[in-house]
Amino acid sequence: MGLAFVLMSIEGATLGLISWMLKPLFDRVFVGKDADAIWWVGMAIFGIFLLRALTLIASRSLLKQISLNISTEMQRDLLAHILTLDGRFFNDNSPGALIERIQGDTIAVQGVWSTLITGATRDVISLIGLFAVAVAIDPSWTVAALIGIPLLIAPSALIQRYIRRKMRQSRANASLRATRLDEILHGIASIRLNRAETVQTGRFDEIINRIRRAEVKVATTSVLMPALTDIVTGIGFVAVLALGGSQVMEGTRSIGDFMSFFTALALAFQPMRRLGGTAGNWQTAAASLERIYQTLDTRPTILSGPRRNPPAELSIELEDVWLSYEGQTVLHGLNFRAEAGQTTALVGPSGAGKSTVFNLLTRMIDPDRGKVLLGNIPVSDYDLETLRDQFSTVSQESALFDDSLRDNILMGRPDAEEPALRQALEAAHVLEFTEALSRGLDSQAGPRGSALSGGQRQRVAIARAVLRDAPILLLDEATSALDTGSERLVQESLDRLSKGRTTLVIAHRLSTIRNADKIVVIDAGRVVEQGSHDQLMAKGGAYASLVAMQFGEST
Numbered sequence: 207m208g209l210a211f212v213l214m215s216i217e218g219a220t221l222g223l224i225s226w227m228l229k230p231l232f233d234r235v236f237v238g239k240d241a242d243a244i245w246w247v248g249m250a251i252f253g254i255f256l257l258r259a260l261t262l263i264a265s266r267s268l269l270k271q272i273s274l275n276i277s278t279e280m281q282r283d284l285l286a287h288i289l290t291l292d293g294r295f296f297n298d299n300s301p302g303a304l305i306e307r308i309q310g311d312t313i314a315v316q317g318v319w320s321t322l323i324t325g326a327t328r329d330v331i332s333l334i335g336l337f338a339v340a341v342a343i344d345p346s347w348t349v350a351a352l353i354g355i356p357l358l359i360a361p362s363a364l365i366q367r368y369i370r371r372k373m374r375q376s377r378a379n380a381s382l383r384a385t386r387l388d389e390i391l392h393g394i395a396s397i398r399l400n401r402a403e404t405v406q407t408g409r410f411d412e413i414i415n416r417i418r419r420a421e422v423k424v425a426t427t428s429v430l431m432p433a434l435t436d437i438v439t440g441i442g443f444v445a446v447l448a449l450g451g452s453q454v455m456e457g458t459r460s461i462g463d464f465m466s467f468f469t470a471l472a473l474a475f476q477p478m479r480r481l482g483g484t485a486g487n488w489q490t491a492a493a494s495l496e497r498i499y500q501t502l503d504t505r506p507t508i509l510s511g512p513r514r515n516p517p518a519e520l521s522i523e524l525e526d527v528w529l530s531y532e533g534q535t536v537l538h539g540l541n542f543r544a545e546a547g548q549t550t551a552l553v554g555p556s557g558a559g560k561s562t563v564f565n566l567l568t569r570m571i572d573p574d575r576g577k578v579l580l581g582n583i584p585v586s587d588y589d590l591e592t593l594r595d596q597f598s599t600v601s602q603e604s605a606l607f608d609d610s611l612r613d614n615i616l617m618g619r620p621d622a623e624e625p626a627l628r629q630a631l632e633a634a635h636v637l638e639f640t641e642a643l644s645r646g647l648d649s650q651a652g653p654r655g656s657a658l659s660g661g662q663r664q665r666v667a668i669a670r671a672v673l674r675d676a677p678i679l680l681l682d683e684a685t686s687a688l689d690t691g692s693e694r695l696v697q698e699s700l701d702r703l704s705k706g707r708t709t710l711v712i713a714h715r716l717s718t719i720r721n722a723d724k725i726v727v728i729d730a731g732r733v734v735e736q737g738s739h740d741q742l743m744a745k746g747g748a749y750a751s752l753v754a755m756q757f758g759e760s761t
């Protein structure tokens with residue numbers, strides 16, 4: 207930046223030098239008829255242009271690099287920061303809006319940044335140089351030239367405020383546009399099957415039209431500043447002509463003085479005009495910068511605790527845990543204990559709060575009230591990485607990435623050796639379908655795992671969890687997408703894996719959990735009963751009726 211600044215200062219100063227050279231050109235060559243002066247004045251002017259060209263090349267390439275480095279770093283820092291934020295942040299900020307922030311806003315800043323720095327710095331230096339030349343020739347002419355400047359102040363403030371407001375609207379709508387696109391493009395099949403194409407394009411159209419209207423207003427308003435600069439410059443020209451013209455005619459000032467001054471004024475015209483436009487550009491960048499800083503200023507509330515060594519016995523316990531989402535209470539004083547090394551099943555109707563328990567354990571979210579204990583120690587006491595290292599999780603959404611199947615599985619433990627990988631593949635019965643693929647385990651999973659069937663995705667996710675080999679196993683409907691035959695095989699592997707590990711299982715198909723050491727029945731955020739399968743069946747309560755219902759279904 208320092209070097210670029212020096213180079214641009216030199217480039218900017220050359221304009222002043224050129225106008226300065228017009229004085230000897232007129233007074234010595236044209237009026238004084240000094241033939242030798244043609245050469246040295248000519249060579250000096252050429253030298254100044256050459257210097258301008260060289261500094262232009264060096265400073266522009268340097269500044270482009272700087273602005274690209276800045277936007278690259280901003281993008282990386284934003285993503286890294288967003289990855290530290292809480293589950294609740296992602297409730298308020300959709301993936302589309304965050305994509306727009308990381309891409310659109312940083313690129314808006316970068317685009318303006320380069321014009322701002324390259325343009326504004328050079329133009330300010332040019333103006334200082336030209337102003338110095340003008341003052342050196344005649345301070346009173348300079349005052350006359352600047353007579354219209356106060357007219358710019360009030361409109362400039364109003365225009366900038368207006369542009370900032372419109373750009374804020376436009377950027378907010380750009381986020382909505384990205385969100386909408388994200389939803390539409392991920393839901394193409396649903397849109398087609400429900401014949402919702404027209405509705406969806408209509409909703410999209412409404413947003414892009416709002417953006418178009420805001421940006422047209424910004425563009426129209428942005429040119430007001432250069433236009434006002436034109437008027438002010440015109441006033442200056444007339445004032446100088448009136449004052450200086452008469453002095454030259456009286457013979458108190460030379461033609462060279464006047465030409466030099468007038469050239470300085472003419473050369474100042476373009477930089478002033480551009481600087482007028484820069485104010486609007488700055489507001490455009492500021493609207494995006496505001497959003498970027500708002501994100502960077504959002505602090506995670508789920509913070510690491512000090513503890514890095516978990517105890518050997520990892521029991522799980524929830525004590526009077528309350529949790530609400532946007533004022534809606536989801537857990538109403540949940541209480542249960544899952545003994546270390548045993549399998550505990552959570553059952554209950556949809557929306558009862560079972561998956562929420564997993565999110566509390568792994569601290570994707572913190573409770574409003576109550577204690578979540580791991581090995582009798584509050585989860586908030588653990589270092590976050592240590593805590594999350596204790597879990598192998600298969601969740602309802604098996605997030606796969608557009609990498610090879612191998613990389614997707616190794617994500618659980620990147621340093622795993624081949625035998626461990628093979629064991630995981632066998633346990634999850636992944637080889638059954640990868641063997642049929644031409645590139646086997648090196649086949650791509652497709653964006654969000656779209657190249658695989660639901661059941662195949664689930665098996666990859668199970669292999670990932672098995673390979674991770676963490677002390678606690680969290681299985682949320684882990685085998686729900688598998689056919690009955692595969693489910694039985696994978697279930698056997700999972701049963702083997704859970705031996706001696708603290709395991710929490712969520713399953714709607716009750717046959718898969720009947721051997722659990724303990725079954726906890728949750729309904730509407732409360733534990734309604736708990737015990738072994740036999741105990742609960744004997745009790746004839748909620749669990750028994752759930753079983754009866756499923757049994758009825760299956761017969």
Ligand SMILES: Nc1ncnc2c1ncn2[C@@H]1O[C@H](COP(=O)(O)OP(=O)(O)OP(=O)(O)O)[C@@H](O)[C@H]1O
Binds near residue numbers: 532556557558560
């Ligand atoms: N991110 C969220 N924002 C708002 N509400 C949420 C969010 N996540 C879950 N909920 C609400 O919390 C309640 C419990 O959800 P949870 O996913 O824990 O249910 P579940 O018992 O696992 O259901 P299922 O068996 O259908 O998976 C639901 O009523 C749901 O609407």
